[in-house]
Amino acid sequence: MMVVKRIPEICATRLSSYLRVLKTLGERKLETISSEALADRINSNPAQVRRDLAYFGQFGRPGIGYNVEKLKGAITKILGLDKRWPCVLVGAGNLGSALYAYRNFYKEGFEIKAIFDNDPNKIGKAWGCRKIEDAKDLSTIVKQRKIEIGIITVPAEASQEVADKLIAAGVKAILNFAPRKLTVPQSAKLRNVDLSVELENLAYFLSKPR
Amino acid sequence: MMVVKRIPEICATRLSSYLRVLKTLGERKLETISSEALADRINSNPAQVRRDLAYFGQFGRPGIGYNVEKLKGAITKILGLDKRWPCVLVGAGNLGSALYAYRNFYKEGFEIKAIFDNDPNKIGKAWGCRKIEDAKDLSTIVKQRKIEIGIITVPAEASQEVADKLIAAGVKAILNFAPRKLTVPQSAKLRNVDLSVELENLAYFLSKPR
DNA sequence: CAATGTGAAGCCCTTCACAGCG
DNA sequence: CGCTGTGAAGGGCTTCACATTG
Numbered sequence: 001m002m003v004v005k006r007i008p009e010i011c012a013t014r015l016s017s018y019l020r021v022l023k024t025l026g027e028r029k030l031e032t033i034s035s036e037a038l039a040d041r042i043n044s045n046p047a048q049v050r051r052d053l054a055y056f057g058q059f060g061r062p063g064i065g066y067n068v069e070k071l072k073g074a075i076t077k078i079l080g081l082d083k084r085w086p087c088v089l090v091g092a093g094n095l096g097s098a099l100y101a102y103r104n105f106y107k108e109g110f111e112i113k114a115i116f117d118n119d120p121n122k123i124g125k126a127w128g129c130r131k132i133e134d135a136k137d138l139s140t141i142v143k144q145r146k147i148e149i150g151i152i153t154v155p156a157e158a159s160q161e162v163a164d165k166l167i168a169a170g171v172k173a174i175l176n177f178a179p180r181k182l183t184v185p186q187s188a189k190l191r192n193v194d195l196s197v198e199l200e201n202l203a204y205f206l207s208k209p210r
Numbered sequence: 211m212m213v214v215k216r217i218p219e220i221c222a223t224r225l226s227s228y229l230r231v232l233k234t235l236g237e238r239k240l241e242t243i244s245s246e247a248l249a250d251r252i253n254s255n256p257a258q259v260r261r262d263l264a265y266f267g268q269f270g271r272p273g274i275g276y277n278v279e280k281l282k283g284a285i286t287k288i289l290g291l292d293k294r295w296p297c298v299l300v301g302a303g304n305l306g307s308a309l310y311a312y313r314n315f316y317k318e319g320f321e322i323k324a325i326f327d328n329d330p331n332k333i334g335k336a337w338g339c340r341k342i343e344d345a346k347d348l349s350t351i352v353k354q355r356k357i358e359i360g361i362i363t364v365p366a367e368a369s370q371e372v373a374d375k376l377i378a379a380g381v382k383a384i385l386n387f388a389p390r391k392l393t394v395p396q397s398a399k400l401r402n403v404d405l406s407v408e409l410e411n412l413a414y415f416l417s418k419p420r
Numbered sequence: 421c422a423a424t425g426t427g428a429a430g431c432c433c434t435t436c437a438c439a440g441c442g
Numbered sequence: 443c444g445c446t447g448t449g450a451a452g453g454g455c456t457t458c459a460c461a462t463t464g
Binding site: 020 | 308
């Protein structure tokens with residue numbers, strides 16, 4: 001029987017960082033990289049790097065290190081970045097606009113295939129070549145365009161309702177920027193980016209007696 | 211001799227969430243709240259809540275729970291939110307603009323006292339009643355306005371240089387949105403918000419064999 | 421009797437340390 | 443001899459469980 005070791009949640013986050021390092025490395029013609037060199041670049045340590053990679057297979061060679069190209073390919077596959085992901089943005093405010101304009105998302109395979117709002121003044125307006133659509137059509141359109149990832153940038157009050165609609169429409173993963181704890185089914189993945197909490201954390205640090 | 215228990219880093223993050231719950235509670239006239247009720251609101255558990263609060267003192271009463279107003283005040287103080295924090299925004303792009311417009315920051319005590327960019331086309335332009343200033347004046351202005359918190363929304367390539375300038379100007383805490391691991395002195399606090407990593411995490415979840 | 425505060429246990433992630441491979 | 447992969451140790455956060463309090 002195959003024993004599956006539980007993989008820490010954080011591990012995927014670090015894989016993203018490793019991948020980014022490997023990508024910026026491409027310019028210099030390094031053939032291989034050691035766990036130590038990789039660790040240095042992201043303020044981690046070699047044991048952590050080796051452990052993280054070992055969860056997914058044996059990518060290195062003792063005495064040599066990791067082949068950069070091979071490792072890049074492996075992590076890309078592990079993270080599911082060898083395909084493009086259709087996303088939907090709900091909430092056409094300032095933050096939504098900034099995210100929509102963020103070119104890196106597109107480069108990394110995330111494509112915003114629909115933008116929704118419920119404000120009549122916004123519906124119909126175009127952002128680049130994409131029109132803001134009416135939130136009441138969310139379900140139909142999300143299904144039609146086979147969208148799998150939802151990004152919520154609406155005010156806190158509306159966020160749970162939006163999440164419910166996204167889930168009902170078949171979205172399985174949500175990135176929530178609204179400052180409220182959302183409830184989603186076990187089967188779905190939810191990540192929160194809470195800007196106030198981030199700033200408050202800095203304030204806490206600065207206030208701590210030291 | 212006083213024994214100081216080490217307080218988990220994450221704890222402050224949860225305190226922020228507790229505080230937010232308590233604030234939204236104000237409307238109903240609840241006098242007290244139990245650790246269980248508080249936990250339910252943020253998808254945590256009562257033991258965690260009690261432990262978190264106990265790090266900082268005894269705020270509850272056995273058999274009764276926590277007095278809402280008293281607890282609100284206590285957490286506000288612990289997090290250092292009983293004063294206003296002068297902040298600086300470096301990078302007047304889309305994301306910077308969205309953050310600047312985010313009214314909640316101001317409400318919670320974070321005031322953006324300066325906006326910098328190095329693009330001649332942006333310098334001098336006004337966002338609301340504040341002008342974008344030349345990044346080369348950063349040091350002088352940050353010191354003058356006694357700014358303690360820096361928010362970095364420049365492209366990755368420029369981010370480390372900006373961080374260095376902020377630190378040199380006396381900033382002690384940085385919120386970094388650039389997709390690069392920054393290096394700052396031990397004495398300073400750095401938090402990263404990495405939007406690509408967040409999305410990649412969702413992709414990883416969706417790709418996992420299950 | 422309800423609910424806190426807290427030792428102690430449990431659990432999970434990180435780090436050590438080394439066998440083994442190239 | 444350098445460096446990976448990994449069993450085992452370590453460490454820190456979470457959860458249990460209960461004495462204690464109002």
